[in-house]
């Protein structure tokens with residue numbers, strides 16, 4: 108409404124308008140950059156940065172070089188491996204008769220746990236399909252739990268009704284099983300393949316966990332070779348274990364069993380060593396790439412975690428065929444760590460806005476607008492794309508990187524949203540927080556990263572599927588976000604950090620912190636059940652893609668289950684890295 112219409116006489120002065128237009132919008136940013144040269148300390152700048160004082164890298168330069176096997180020795184080993192594979196294939200062929208079906212399952216289980224499933228993918232697929240075709244849900248060949256676990260692991264949605272065999276007429280679990288360590292272990296392991304609502308498996312978990320716990324405490328059990336197995340299982344069931352770490356433990360356990368297959372054992376050891384050579388080579392290549400960035404000097408505020416990032420990528424896929432993708436994933440993780448700490452533990456809001464804008468525009472032209480200290484990390488981001496493009500072009504799949512960039516932009520956008528909340532001191536509602544935090548956990552972006560370069564099995568459709576955030580991907584992000592917040596929120600809140608999901612829940616519902624943590628532990632468990640369900644029902648999604656999601660979740664179980672092993676690298680992770688990348692299997 109105009110002043111006249113309102114009948115109000117305003118004391119209008121008709122001052123001349125501003126003569127400057129928007130020109131200082133840009134200049135003010137430049138002035139800001141000039142005012143904050145990287146070398147200036149936070150006090151000099153009068154800017155309080157949310158510095159975290161992360162521990163330095165513990166590995167030094169040891170992975171830059173590695174002991175290579177002489178070519179003749181390598182050729183000879185490869186020759187032996189081929190012969191042993193041939194022998195194992197013959198073993199498969201002998202187990203197709205009905206009376207041997209349980210042994211066929213045992214062979215598959217041993218091969219997978221020995222870490223050489225990738226040698227026999229066709230044979231394993233054929234064997235499990237054969238069993239499924241012969242019995243459907245009505246398996247009657249013994250080893251019920253093993254059958255159930257193997258079938259579900261492979262994507263056959265077999266019914267859990269078969270578990271009623273473990274119960275007596277009153278619906279209680281039969282006592283005769285309770286003292287059978289092997290059966291208890293098998294049933295316990297099978298329960299981790301449950302999908303939401305499978306009460307019989309939830310009950311079986313409670314039952315077996317209590318029994319196994321008692322067995323582990325029983326001194327008589329300590330001479331039993333199953334004692335270590337029980338303790339390992341209680342700490343981490345097979346479903347949640349990384350296959351390569353499982354192989355390291357299972358090989359000696361398998362060797363102790365009187366009935367072990369000598370060819371298989373030898374193959375597992377040689378196969379482990381050959382692959383270890385490739386992994387050492389990859390890490391050496393990555394170490395050279397990383398050293399050039401001089402992270403301790405250029406990004407002293409950030410976690411310098413190349414080796415841990417390689418461990419992460421190797422957890423997602425260890426097979427030789429994924430070498431190029433694994434390297435790309437490890438590089439992306441290492442750069443993502445610097446970015447996470449730039450957003451969370453050093454950058455101030457105005458700088459982060461510029462970085463976010465630059466990533467959105469994705470161009471070297473943006474380098475000039477960035478604060479000095481951000482230029483290199485920005486160039487690292489652009490180079491990830493450039494380097495991988497060269498490899499992808501050879502296979503006519505360079506356009507897959509467009510999806511990767513889209514995922515990266517979404518991920519960085521979520522970091523920016525958190526930076527805004529931090530600046531405003533705003534504690535979001537759990538709902539608001541989740542919508543951002545499931546992206547900022549990085550697992551959607553990293554899953555998409557992991558698909559780049561995986562070969563023909565991954566198509567445009569695979570990327571579109573993952574970008575649409577389907578339940579399988581969402582479940583893995585849920586697991587990642589809540590498990591991470593359970594173990595990191597205390598340390599984060601000691602500095603100026605955005606509220607984690609723990610603080611959001613405490614504030615919104617007035618719950619105690621302990622109660623929220625219990626709630627989150629349940630959320631993580633149900634995310635596993637959701638992932639199990641999705642891996643069984645997403646029939647259009649290729650199994651190698653589903654396995655990436657599962658392996659990403661398994662890495663969280665190793666790195667974040669009890670503490671933040673990624674930031675604070677203690678004995679357990681050091682032991683894993685050494686046994687995977689330094690120690691020889693034959694020692």
Ligand SMILES: CC(C)=CCC/C(C)=C/CC/C(C)=C/COP(=O)(O)OP(=O)(O)O
Pocket residue numbers: 440441443444447451547548549550553587588591595667673
């Ligand atoms: C959240 C999580 C486990 C992410 C995994 C994927 C990812 C991006 C890995 C790179 C390293 C990293 C940022 C770890 C989490 O740090 P943090 O605990 O400081 O993560 P936050 O800043 O999101 O809390």
